[in-house]
Amino acid sequence: MFTTTGSRGLDKAPLSKGLLLVLSGLTVVLTLLPQYHHLFTYSLQAITQQQQVWRLVCGRLICLDLKDTFCNSLLIYNFRIFERRFGSRKFASFLFGTWVLTALMDFLLAEAFHYLFDYQVAELPAGLLGPVFSLFVPFYSSIPKVPVTQLLGQISITNKSLVYIVGLQLLTSSPYMWLVALSGLISGKLYHSNALRVQRLLFLPRWLSRVGAFLLEPLFSGLPPPNDTPLGMGATLDIQRQQRMDLHDQQMLLAQFNQARRNHRPPQDGLMNWNRFFPSLRHRGQNFAPEPQPHPSPQQPHPSLTALAPTAPPLDNTPVAEEQVARLMEMGFSRIDAQDALRASNNDINVATNFLLQHLG
Template sequence: MFESTGVKLKAPLSKGLLLVLSGLTVMLSLLPQYQHMFEYNLQAVSHQLQVGRLLCGRLVCLDVKDSFCSGMLIYNFRIFERRFGSRKFASFLLGTWCVSALLDLLLAQVVSFLFDDKVEELPAGLLAPVFALFVPFYSSIPRVPVTKVLGLISITNKTLVYIVGLQLLTSSPFMWLLALSGLVSGGLYHSNVLWLQNFLFVPARLCAVAHYLLEPLFSSSQPSGEAPLGMGATLDIQRQQRMDQLDQQLLLAQFNEARANSRHRAQWSRLFPSLRRRRPAPPQPQSQTQPSAPPLPSDNSIAEEQVARLVEMGFSRLDALEALRVSNNDINMATNFLLQH
């Protein structure tokens, strides 16, 4: 974690990419005479070694529809920048961009050899890193059911993101090649099998300069009650999101109350240690006892596997224990609670 919590919530890198890349796409659509400079021509890159064509071709979309779909995905994937910080998010984009650039050339040669179909040009834009973000999205974001269509098809908080990705996948003939290279590069970088995270990362000084330049431009208030990756398209989904927001507010209140009680108990025990050996109250008759509410799960009853999963997602062990305690050991509710608060 290289940035403060406020900077992470603003997600300046995601907003900057969304605005700058979308603006360049609109500008190129109005000035078609300059579009040839941003075409992703594999022959020019591999045979003529045009590095500028590689940089421009894999950055700006020439198709407005591709720019719109990739912009929606970048906006939804900003949750990773909020969770891990802008530097780790930028390092992931840089690492997958470099690895997928090599995979594009390799896959194009394989397709030409197997199917006698020479691949000379691929869709332009920051497409392979966007597809690479589906790897951590699939593995680390919990699947929370929202509603059902006709009682058969289950709609979750991740359904709309997959639909947008499928739309982007079918927009061009060779888009599947970029998607494949992006998914492979995302899996390699996310799992760190080849130690890519050790040498493909954004330097701290560059991140500090970008922090001072981008944060004033994309400053925003902390999101309140925003469901992760949720975009309600129907009244049922919006109603379910509202219920989730109320549940998260209740969990937050229980979380703060539990922390305050534990803090007060620690201070009281430190000031008055003799009260620890206070005699217990005599047991009351069975007829006079009243049924009490079931207690919240203690630290011993919380599954260590669930705590380990939350710790692997980037949360501290103390926060994971508190979230599982107030959510009654529900891993999905605890994850949503930690992501928002």
């Protein structure tokens, strides 16, 4: 369920990969060296009374609890889809902007809590928690909700349910984690809606992004996931058969893509010819009646030529649901691309979303 909004792995997400490796590694190091924990605690009292401003940096980067680190890493891994869609610079600007805003919101909410309940909040959970909670704002508004299954026949499980469960687990891990979460959500809403033009004020300059790409991207960028993934040795026959079908589908897509390039037919109006990329292989091997083949017309090629390379049947007349088209348009894709993707994927919004995010995101 963590891969329903994009492909597996950390391909095209070097910043997310760097955050996962560096922050998790530093947490393990601090676990082995507990005598240095006091340097990375997020103490509001030490910042305000002892002027230890450096705690705003050290206390808001590294988690001191392994459970918080695990949940935080799962959320960063899932939110890598925003780096693939917007680019590393815009994703880094979002994290930096919300990181600055949450520093201010933490003090404002702590003072409001002290004024309302007469209780002083001396210390908050440490780590890169505020910006991660702020990513729930674009996740809620930009990623479409696709039903996956139902629990007990009544509770609907979607592709976003597990992400919210992990966020809830992180929210209940510490007494004052709710304050950090509320600060992150408010900061994420302010930055996402560009209130008071904070995106322009807290956007990373181009020269800094170039320096970061030159120094850090070669270290954390990896190879794309291979297409020839070996089949599971311990899988059942049904799982092995499904894996072979998926592998064959990927090979068919790649072969048709290469054939489309050899035919040197430019796409009309700058759009992709979706019918060439999606063969009707989704219901192979299932107990469905075979679809009637269209009658040959004078414009169709000779059967001996079509037997050389399989092509997808025409999908121009396939009806699409306007609700699914609207969901894809909310993610920033054009109406024509959304309609073509839904027609080509037999109205499966999950497959259409994955293809649009991977190839046009």
